[in-house]
Amino acid sequence: MKTKRVLLAFSIIVVILVIILISLRAYYVTVALVVGALIMSYREIWSLIRKRKLPPIDERVRENTSKAIRNGFIFFAMASAFLMLPFTVFLTEAPSTVHVLGGLFLSGGAVYLLSYIFYDRVEPRLNERRLKMIKTFLLIAGISLAAFIISVFLHNAISGLFGLEEPVCFFIAVFITPLAFAVGLIGSLVIFVKGLLSKTV
Numbered sequence: 001m002k003t004k005r006v007l008l009a010f011s012i013i014v015v016i017l018v019i020i021l022i023s024l025r026a027y028y029v030t031v032a033l034v035v036g037a038l039i040m041s042y043r044e045i046w047s048l049i050r051k052r053k054l055p056p057i058d059e060r061v062r063e064n065t066s067k068a069i070r071n072g073f074i075f076f077a078m079a080s081a082f083l084m085l086p087f088t089v090f091l092t093e094a095p096s097t098v099h100v101l102g103g104l105f106l107s108g109g110a111v112y113l114l115s116y117i118f119y120d121r122v123e124p125r126l127n128e129r130r131l132k133m134i135k136t137f138l139l140i141a142g143i144s145l146a147a148f149i150i151s152v153f154l155h156n157a158i159s160g161l162f163g164l165e166e167p168v169c170f171f172i173a174v175f176i177t178p179l180a181f182a183v184g185l186i187g188s189l190v191i192f193v194k195g196l197l198s199k200t201v
Contacts, residue, residue, distance in 0.1 A: 007044055007054070010037070032102035036109030043116075064119040072112035079104055118192065126195045134191045141184030148177035 014037045021030040038045065047055040055061075126134065151173035158166040 068116035137187035144180035
C-alpha cells in the first residue's frame with residue numbers, strides 16, 4: 001500500500017513538472033525528466049506490465065535504492081559544480097540552461113540505474129579482493145577527473161592572468177588525466193563484467 005502511494009505521488013509530481021516545463025517550452029528538459037522518471041521507476045513499471053502488481057520492497061531493495069539515489073545525487077552535484085567552474089572551454093562557452101539541465105537529469109538518471117544494477121546484481125558476487133580492486137580503479141578514475149578539472153582551471157587562470165602559455169597543466173589535462181581515467185574506467189568495467197558473469201564469489 002505504501003509503495004502504491006509513493007509511486008502515485010511520484011507520478012503526480014512528474015506530471016505537474018512536465019506541464020510546467022511544457023508551458024515554459026523547455027522541451028529538452030521535459031524529455032529528460034520523463035526518461036529519468038521512467039528510469040527511476042523502471043522496476044515498478046516492468047512488474048506492473050508483466051505481473052500486474054508492484055514488486056515487493058524488502059530491506060535489500062530499499063538499501064540498494066538508497067545507495068543508487070546517493071550515487072545519482074553525488075554525480076548530479078559534481079557535474080553541476082564542474083559546469084559552474086569559472087573557466088571557459090569550447091563545450092561550456094555559451095551553454096544553454098535548458099540543454100544543461102536536460103543533460104544533468106538524463107545522466108543523473110543513468111547513474112542511478114547503473115548504480116542500482118551494480119548493487120543489486122554484482123556487489124554480492126564480488127569477493128573482498130575484487131571489491132578492493134574495483135574501488136581502486138574507480139578511485140583512479142575519480143582522481144583523474146578531479147585532476148583534469150583542476151589542470152584546466154589552472155591552465156586557463158595562468159594563461160588569462162599572466163598571458164603565458166602554461167604547458168605543464170595543459171599536458172596533464174590533455175594526456176595524463178584521460179589516460180588515467182581510461183585505465184580506471186576500463187579496469188572497473190572488466191571487474192564489473194566478471195562479477196556479473198560469475199555464479200559464485
